[in-house]
Amino acid sequence: MDLITQLASMGVTHFSFSGGEALLKDGLFDIIAHAAQQHSRAIEVSDGLLHNTVKWPGLSLLSNGRLVDRSVVDFCRAHSIQLSLSLPGLRTFGSLTGGDPDLVIEAFRLARRAGVFTVLGIAVTKVNLPELYDTISQGLLAGADTVLLNRFLPGGRGLMHQDKLQLSSPEVLAMLDTAEEVLAAADRRGSLGTEIALCQLPQDRTYRHITVGSTCAAAKSFFVVDPSGYIRVCNHSPVRLVHCRDIDTLPQDPYWQGFVFRRYLPAACSGCDVGHKCDAGCREAAHISCGVVDAVEPGYDVRPFTTSSQPT
Numbered sequence: 001m002d003l004i005t006q007l008a009s010m011g012v013t014h015f016s017f018s019g020g021e022a023l024l025k026d027g028l029f030d031i032i033a034h035a036a037q038q039h040s041r042a043i044e045v046s047d048g049l050l051h052n053t054v055k056w057p058g059l060s061l062l063s064n065g066r067l068v069d070r071s072v073v074d075f076c077r078a079h080s081i082q083l084s085l086s087l088p089g090l091r092t093f094g095s096l097t098g099g100d101p102d103l104v105i106e107a108f109r110l111a112r113r114a115g116v117f118t119v120l121g122i123a124v125t126k127v128n129l130p131e132l133y134d135t136i137s138q139g140l141l142a143g144a145d146t147v148l149l150n151r152f153l154p155g156g157r158g159l160m161h162q163d164k165l166q167l168s169s170p171e172v173l174a175m176l177d178t179a180e181e182v183l184a185a186a187d188r189r190g191s192l193g194t195e196i197a198l199c200q201l202p203q204d205r206t207y208r209h210i211t212v213g214s215t216c217a218a219a220k221s222f223f224v225v226d227p228s229g230y231i232r233v234c235n236h237s238p239v240r241l242v243h244c245r246d247i248d249t250l251p252q253d254p255y256w257q258g259f260v261f262r263r264y265l266p267a268a269c270s271g272c273d274v275g276h277k278c279d280a281g282c283r284e285a286a287h288i289s290c291g292v293v294d295a296v297e298p299g300y301d302v303r304p305f306t307t308s309s310q311p312t
């Protein structure tokens with residue numbers, strides 16, 4: 001809890017609690033309630049001026065939904081916590097998670113009745129892509145307020161099944177097209193949480209309902225404290241940086257600096273006109289697959305833009 005107090009005083013304005021499964025953590029509600037009482041001190045820009053601000057931190061709880069009951073949604077409502085629930089498929093849910101998608105659907109309904117803002121989280125793989133339209137539809141019908149897609153990234157146990165799970169470049173586009181179609185039909189908005197290289201996106205396609213990013217926010221807009229208390233640039237990173245008790249030394253950490261100053265673009269991107277707004281996909285996915293952070297993500301070709309071919 002002391003760390004949460006310290007981070008709020010250092011300018012952290014949003015705390016997300018995840019796992020594993022966060023709801024299995026003893027004392028989780030005490031920790032989140034403590035975060036809810038903090039005053040986040042930060043500097044914000046508005047109207048071209050810097051302003052010192054003090055406000056309550058935003059709070060998010062990420063869960064697989066199995067343990068979400070009335071007490072959980074009441075707690076979320078009481079502390080204005082955004083509840084993010086994972087629904088990676090319907091018919092494929094059991095084979096991917098060993099669980100029952102109806103529990104997650106019911107958790108969305110519970111949250112909607114309680115007035116809790118919810119996020120439908122879907123890690124999209126080769127396996128569940130064919131039913132993505134139905135999965136998003138069911139989540140929205142059950143009450144999800146917005147959708148957060150993530151394409152499968154190699155790591156952990158998933159590394160053993162990378163070839164069966166990782167989307168190809170055309171499948172990534174199919175994922176985006178499907179999400180755009182269902183979100184447009186429902187007049188809702190969503191986003192893709194994993195950045196995509198600009199040269200992977202067709203220049204003639206516009207996504208109005210799903211936000212697709214091409215830059216990595218790790219170490220710029222967020223970071224992660226892992227279960228052992230070490231800081232990582234993101235939840236996907238295999239690299240433990242400094243322990244949180246030494247957070248004051250973090251700005252000097254070379255790996256941290258590499259992300260802050262974007263010293264990680266693949267050599268194949270050199271000379272690209274849009275390199276200032278593209279991180280060539282997920283750098284940690286490339287790191288895990290290839291052993292170095294400035295590799296090209298396997299399966300994705302990079303094609304530098306020149307002035308004549310620059311996307312609009």
Ligand code: SF4
Nearest residue numbers: 197199269272278304
């Ligand atoms: S060449 Fe590299 S920097 Fe340029 S759009 Fe492709 S991935 Fe991004």
